[in-house]
Amino acid sequence: MSPFMPDQFAAAQNANLRHLFALTNLAFDGFQKLTELNLQAVRTALADGQDNVEAVLAGKDLREVLAVKGNPAQPAAEKAVAYARHVYEIASSTQAELSKAVEAQYEQHNRNAQAFVDTFVKSAPAGSEAITALLQSSVAAASSTYQSFQNAAKQTAEIAKANFATTAAAASGAAQQAAPRASKQ
Known part of the structure; x- marks a missing residue:
């Protein structure tokens, strides 16, 4: 029996297409959330601007108009x-969702590759030990390389998360320090 079956190849291609569509949908969902956030930010900015203009127009004298400005910083x-x-x-x-999907796909691919190698080793003719050893070591090396990349990506994500938290805290603190100075002017 040959390890190269057309039905298996077609099934693998179908699985890959389903996986591609799933990744595309995940990316599109993220894009949709970002678009919704941007629309909400624009709505809020327009509403705040309208409120400020209405408050300025409602002022009866210069003091009331200047009081409306307040401290927007x-x-x-x-x-x-x-x-x-x-x-x-x-x-x-x-x-994170994309990483989970890619990781699941990689694990499935790795299992399929290992099954292929096992099938090949079982049906290999005598004297092909070098080729089977090469196939087995190639699968092991690919798995090890993937694990290294995955660990590096996780570390990078954790560093980015920590940097973002630090930057957000610094920006918030700077805004709070700027508020009293701006109100004194």
């Missing part, structure tokens, strides 16, 4: 930090 900085946090959460959750 802190709320604007807080909104920017909140927006960045939402973008990061969307990107991070989308990346």
Whole structure:
């Protein structure tokens, strides 16, 4: 029996296409969430701008108009930090879902490759020990390389997460420090 069956090849291609469509849908869901966040941010900015214009127009004298201006630095900085946090959460959750899907696909591919090698080894003619050993070591090396890349990607994601948290905290602190200074002016 030959390890190269057309039905198996067609089934593998169908599985790969299903996986591609699943990844595309995950990416599209992340894009949709980001688009919805951006639309909400624009709506909020328009509403805030309208409220400010209406408050300025409602002022009866210069003192009331200047009082409306208040201190926009802190709320604007807080909104920017909140927006960045939402973008990061969307990107991070989308990346995590994509990583899970790719990892599951890789594990399935690895199992299939190992099954192929096992089938090949069982049906290999005498004297092909070098080829079978090469196939087995190639599968093991590919698996080891993938694990190294996966570990590096996880470490990079953790570092990015820590850097984002530090940056967000610093930006929030800077906005809070700027608020009292701006109100004194």
